[in-house]
Amino acid sequence: MGKIERTGLTRRALLARTVAAGALAVTGAGFIAAPDAAWALEVSVISEHQMATLLQMARDIYPHDKVGDRFYAVAVKGYDAEDKKALVDEGVAALDAAAQAAGHADYVSVGWEEDRVAILQGMEDTAFFQTVRGGLVTGLYNQKEVWPIFGYEGESFSKGGYIDRGFDDIDWL
Amino acid sequence: MTAPFDLNDDSVVVIIGTGAGGGVLANELAQKGVSVVALEAGGRYLPEDYINDEWDSFGQLAWVDPRTTSGDWRVAKDFSGLPAWIVKAVGGTTIHWAGASLRFQDHEWKAKTTYGDVAGASLLDWPIDAAEMAPWYDKAEAKLGVTRTGDRAGLPGSNNFKVLEKGALALGYKEVHTGNMAINSADYDDRMACQQTGFCFQGCKWGAKWSAAYTDIPRGEATGNLEVRERAHAARILHDDSGKVTGVEYFDKDGNLQMQKARIVCVAGNSFESPRLLLNSASAMFPDGLANSSGQVGRNYMRHTTGSVYATFEKPVKMWRGTTMAGIVRDEARHDPSRGFVGGYELETLSLGIPFMAAFLNPGGWGRSFTTALDSYENMAGMWIVGEDMPQADNRVTLSDVKDQWGLPVANVNFSDHPNDIAMRNHAYERGEAIYKAVGATRTLPTPPYPSTHNLGTNRMSEKPEDGVVNKWGQTHDIANLFVSDGSQFTTGAAENPTLTIVALAIRQADHIASEMAAGTI
Numbered sequence: 001m002g003k004i005e006r007t008g009l010t011r012r013a014l015l016a017r018t019v020a021a022g023a024l025a026v027t028g029a030g031f032i033a034a035p036d037a038a039w040a041l042e043v044s045v046i047s048e049h050q051m052a053t054l055l056q057m058a059r060d061i062y063p064h065d066k067v068g069d070r071f072y073a074v075a076v077k078g079y080d081a082e083d084k085k086a087l088v089d090e091g092v093a094a095l096d097a098a099a100q101a102a103g104h105a106d107y108v109s110v111g112w113e114e115d116r117v118a119i120l121q122g123m124e125d126t127a128f129f130q131t132v133r134g135g136l137v138t139g140l141y142n143q144k145e146v147w148p149i150f151g152y153e154g155e156s157f158s159k160g161g162y163i164d165r166g167f168d169d170i171d172w173l
Numbered sequence: 174m175t176a177p178f179d180l181n182d183d184s185v186v187v188i189i190g191t192g193a194g195g196g197v198l199a200n201e202l203a204q205k206g207v208s209v210v211a212l213e214a215g216g217r218y219l220p221e222d223y224i225n226d227e228w229d230s231f232g233q234l235a236w237v238d239p240r241t242t243s244g245d246w247r248v249a250k251d252f253s254g255l256p257a258w259i260v261k262a263v264g265g266t267t268i269h270w271a272g273a274s275l276r277f278q279d280h281e282w283k284a285k286t287t288y289g290d291v292a293g294a295s296l297l298d299w300p301i302d303a304a305e306m307a308p309w310y311d312k313a314e315a316k317l318g319v320t321r322t323g324d325r326a327g328l329p330g331s332n333n334f335k336v337l338e339k340g341a342l343a344l345g346y347k348e349v350h351t352g353n354m355a356i357n358s359a360d361y362d363d364r365m366a367c368q369q370t371g372f373c374f375q376g377c378k379w380g381a382k383w384s385a386a387y388t389d390i391p392r393g394e395a396t397g398n399l400e401v402r403e404r405a406h407a408a409r410i411l412h413d414d415s416g417k418v419t420g421v422e423y424f425d426k427d428g429n430l431q432m433q434k435a436r437i438v439c440v441a442g443n444s445f446e447s448p449r450l451l452l453n454s455a456s457a458m459f460p461d462g463l464a465n466s467s468g469q470v471g472r473n474y475m476r477h478t479t480g481s482v483y484a485t486f487e488k489p490v491k492m493w494r495g496t497t498m499a500g501i502v503r504d505e506a507r508h509d510p511s512r513g514f515v516g517g518y519e520l521e522t523l524s525l526g527i528p529f530m531a532a533f534l535n536p537g538g539w540g541r542s543f544t545t546a547l548d549s550y551e552n553m554a555g556m557w558i559v560g561e562d563m564p565q566a567d568n569r570v571t572l573s574d575v576k577d578q579w580g581l582p583v584a585n586v587n588f589s590d591h592p593n594d595i596a597m598r599n600h601a602y603e604r605g606e607a608i609y610k611a612v613g614a615t616r617t618l619p620t621p622p623y624p625s626t627h628n629l630g631t632n633r634m635s636e637k638p639e640d641g642v643v644n645k646w647g648q649t650h651d652i653a654n655l656f657v658s659d660g661s662q663f664t665t666g667a668a669e670n671p672t673l674t675i676v677a678l679a680i681r682q683a684d685h686i687a688s689e690m691a692a693g694t695i
């Protein structure tokens with residue numbers, strides 16, 4: 001299984017090895033990483049291109065502009081596994097084929113979200129799409145680190161609840 | 174004899190399930206000196222064990238043994254293996270419940286008489302009425318410590334309530350308040366006051382909310398008359414040649430099949446498991462299942478007409494802070510067919526955290542329409558619709574081809590909305606959206622029903638044996654020493670959350686069983 005870790009790679013080294021432009025870098029070294037080297041995701045079973053495609057797909061299914069790639073990466077890293085490989089092979093190939101039919105090099109190089117969404121809509125009923133989408137519901141939204149981005153405060157018992165911490169503090173009504 | 178009881182002790186009352194119905198019945202009987210063995214499929218969890226985390230709590234408490242679904246309800250598509258969100262633990266679903274505790278309105282005991290014939294609905298009057306139930310409701314409210322009953326004050330209003338209240342009053346609604354809640358507004362009955370932690374659905378870590386798990390169950394055990402056997406899954410109810418029940422076979426915590434003898438058996442496994450157990454207990458003498466001469470076991474499944482309305486605003490609401498369901502608008506609960514449907518509905522505050530909101534806001538939904546709603550989560554308010562749904566003969570629990578870990582056929586739950594349910598839900602969506610628009614909602618989100626939390630009617634109470642499964646005491650029409658003690662007794666569902674009525678019926682049933690035992694009639 002791949003693992004997320006902070007890398008010591010410099011921004012320049014990463015950019016030099018980048019084989020596809022975009023929000024994330026497919027480095028060609030067994031992992032994909034953020035252009036600013038804030039995080040990286042190793043792959044060992046599926047290819048970097050496949051992982052990059054899954055990550056883009058995850059963003060397109062549940063796009064939150066304030067949620068960084070690293071959270072989506074956590075949500076899809078489980079696909080780098082032997083028992084998922086066939087599903088990923090078939091699914092990513094189908095996405096790329098649909099992108100090529102629409103005149104693009106592959107799915108990740110489609111520039112506009114709405115064009116990628118149109119491709120996804122054409123695949124909505126496939127097991128691949130439904131598996132990825134269903135997995136994201138918990139894989140993305142059940143990350144405690146994501147909750148503050150939405151304002152959600154999580155566990156409150158240890159802080160004594162909200163009885164003295166604003167359960168009734170609404171001031172604009 | 175005092176607990177623990179011997180497997181061959183045939184003087185005991187065996188209760189199956191320890192939730193709102195079974196847990197209360199067990200304690201009430203024990204207090205009266207009756208020996209009780211309660212079999213509970215789940216384990217025991219107390220406030221210190223509860224988890225302030227939606228999925229972790231679900232994993233700890235929820236019933237996730239297999240079930241199957243059919244019918245045109247959306248739950249069958251989105252959550253095909255999870256028709257209900259209920260608990261498998263000592264205390265049952267009273268660990269998850271939100272505490273809303275409302276009496277039926279008087280006319281709701283007589284739905285058939287009040288509403289008349291509704292095509293496609295199998296409406297029936299309850300064989301009991303408001304006057305008969307009033308003293309039992311008094312006892313139930315005192316047991317649960319229901320706010321705004323007796324001399325108990327209401328809970329303070331949370332942010333989510335204040336939004337609902339302002340919108341509802343702007344529309345001219347009159348009966349708007351922080352609810353009748355089985356949640357302490359002040360210390361009561363050795364339980365502390367609500368600390369507004371906002372995880373009522375996950376088990377109250379303060380014990381401010383009533384749950385059988387830490388009130389009735391331990392109090393019953395303290396008498397020496399109640400033995401609760403945890404992780405004991407009832408598999409089959411046995412009977413003798415005279416047709417009386419004699420005991421219960423169950424799988425114990427180690428997976429071994431045991432048999433507990435019984436003088437009386439009370440079934441209280443919630444509205445899927447209770448009929449399933451009666452059907453799985455079929456024998457040569459009762460080939461269609463126990464207590465099923467009417468063919469009504471499993472039929473008339475009701476789940477309330479539900480749905481939610483969430484809305485986003487320009488500024489923060491932080492609806493997750495504070496008591497989940499302490500807020501209600503009751504004006505639409507009346508029966509007023511001019512709205513295009515019979516029966517009525519309540520609107521109650523509701524909040525989900527981000528993990529559950531993502532799963533339930535629009536199951537299967539994706540893309541920006543979905544995610545921009547979540548982006549405004551902090552500015553969201555929410556309410557839940559709970560209205561009377563029509564009983565229908567084919568909305569029913571049957572035995573599925575799928576088997577569980579014990580090799581027993583699981584429950585299949587078939588449900589389709591009645592046109593009255595759809596008309597009511599659409600009316601409620603419109604009213605709920607109007608309430609929030611009246612306070613400046615920027616977007617409203619009419620949200621589909623979740624997996625069922627209220628499960629009713631599958632062993633219904635009837636005057637005549639041919640119309641239902643149990644009589645006015647919850648005693649099966651067919652077998653004198655077999656009772657049903659949970660929400661599956663409901664003849665009709667009324668607009669109100671059901672648990673106060675389940676508890677009132679259980680207290681009343683305990684009184685009846687104890688006096689019949691004393692008189693030697695059962």
Ligand SMILES: Cc1cc2nc3c(=O)[nH]c(=O)nc-3n(C[C@H](O)[C@H](O)[C@H](O)COP(=O)(O)OP(=O)(O)OC[C@H]3O[C@@H](n4cnc5c(N)ncnc54)[C@H](O)[C@@H]3O)c2cc1C
Nearest residue numbers: 190192194214265266271272273407442446659660670672
């Ligand atoms: C999230 C949530 C919120 C809710 N909020 C409210 C509310 O605010 N107000 C309200 O009135 N109601 C509410 N409810 C509904 C309420 O919890 C139920 O109506 C009530 O608990 C049902 O009581 P019961 O006795 O029928 O079943 P339960 O309380 O579900 O108890 C059944 C028990 O039987 C056990 N069991 C089942 N089969 C077997 C077997 N074969 N052998 C042994 N044991 C078995 C189960 O494990 C379970 O413990 C809520 C429910 C949920 C899920």
Ligand code: SF4
Nearest residue numbers: 367368370371373377
């Ligand atoms: S809000 Fe109140 S009732 Fe709900 S869990 Fe917290 S303390 Fe308990």
